[in-house]
């Protein structure tokens with residue numbers, strides 16, 4: 001039987017430069033017998049010519065609705081808002097299975113059009129682990145923004161607008177320069193250090209020159225005693241990377257920070273987990289997420305005390321679109337090579353059918 005045809009659509013969200021298929025993974029799929037169409041996209045970090053060079057067929061921007069229905073449309077982010085029925089099969093992060101805003105209207109478009117959705121967030125292996133996620137580069141980029149904010153603070157400034165880096169080397173070079181050549185002497189604490197984001201944060205700190213002993217790596221064992229933790233006040237940068245699944249004592253509180261007065265070393269908090277609106281947020285020192293335009297917010301720690309910058313950006317991997325895409329797409333590749341027959345796809349389709357049935361029943 002001939003292999004399916006995949007169609008990489010453009011991303012329509014501002015600042016989204018990442019891609020679900022990269023020239024590297026597209027080439028491997030083509031070698032595996034797939035036909036790959038790629039919409040031209042100036043926003044994408046990979047040039048159209050890079051896809052062309054490996055044998056992809058280039059098509060015009062945002063033309064997937066006119067693709068043959070036997071084609072599977074691949075992307076990262078949600079489709080543009082519309083009420084049109086959806087007749088194609090789609091693979092992307094739809095953010096519509098946990099009651100998110102507009103979920104029922106979106107899923108009922110598939111019901112009306114006869115299309116299918118494989119939501120990447122719910123592609124899991126036999127052990128229930130997600131086959132592809134962006135965590136490592138979220139932690140890596142989060143720690144990077146933390147280091148840049150520390151450098152700005154040392155100069156009595158606030159970190160300005162962030163733009164995506166061409167690659168990791170450019171990012172590391174920029175941070176080292178901002179810190180006067182190296183991050184040596186900076187001390188950081190990462191909680192959730194054994195997870196995807198946590199490992200990325202630790203790696204960034206290594207790459208910018210922190211001493212290994214100055215990168216404190218905590219996970220469940222270290223937090224088992226219950227917070228708040230005074231140790232957090234004794235580092236320059238604290239990065240929270242945990243996967244929050246239940247109510248836990250706060251790691252850090254405003255009162256604890258204010259009580260530390262002028263002696264506090266902690267200057268920057270990066271909340272990679274970004275559970276700002278979750279009532280169980282273990283870093284309850286800020287209220288809303290921050291953005292590439294305004295990456296930091298000052299925590300209210302008493303006007304006479306040294307400042308404390310908080311970073312809570314919820315799309316951190318976009319800061320390193322090339323490497324983040326490569327890692328993600330490489331992780332997705334083995335599943336794609338088995339598309340659509342393997343368990344990972346049939347289970348995801350079962351979940352989709354269940355969610356669509358719920359959407360059809362749903363009344364606002």
Ligand SMILES: NC(=O)c1ccc[n+]([C@@H]2O[C@H](COP(=O)([O-])OP(=O)(O)OC[C@H]3O[C@@H](n4cnc5c(N)ncnc54)[C@H](O)[C@@H]3O)[C@@H](O)[C@H]2O)c1
Pocket residue numbers: 133134135138191192193194195196197198218219220221223241242243244245248271272273274313314315316317
């Ligand atoms: N800001 C962003 O751009 C961005 C991007 C991707 C993921 N995330 C978020 O980052 C979080 C982590 O994602 P991940 O993929 O790294 O998850 P993961 O499951 O790979 O890792 C989470 C780690 O946290 C640890 N952990 C859980 N509870 C803990 C506790 N109470 N004390 C100490 N350690 C604890 C776990 O043991 C695990 O090692 C998620 O909430 C995810 O949504 C944010």
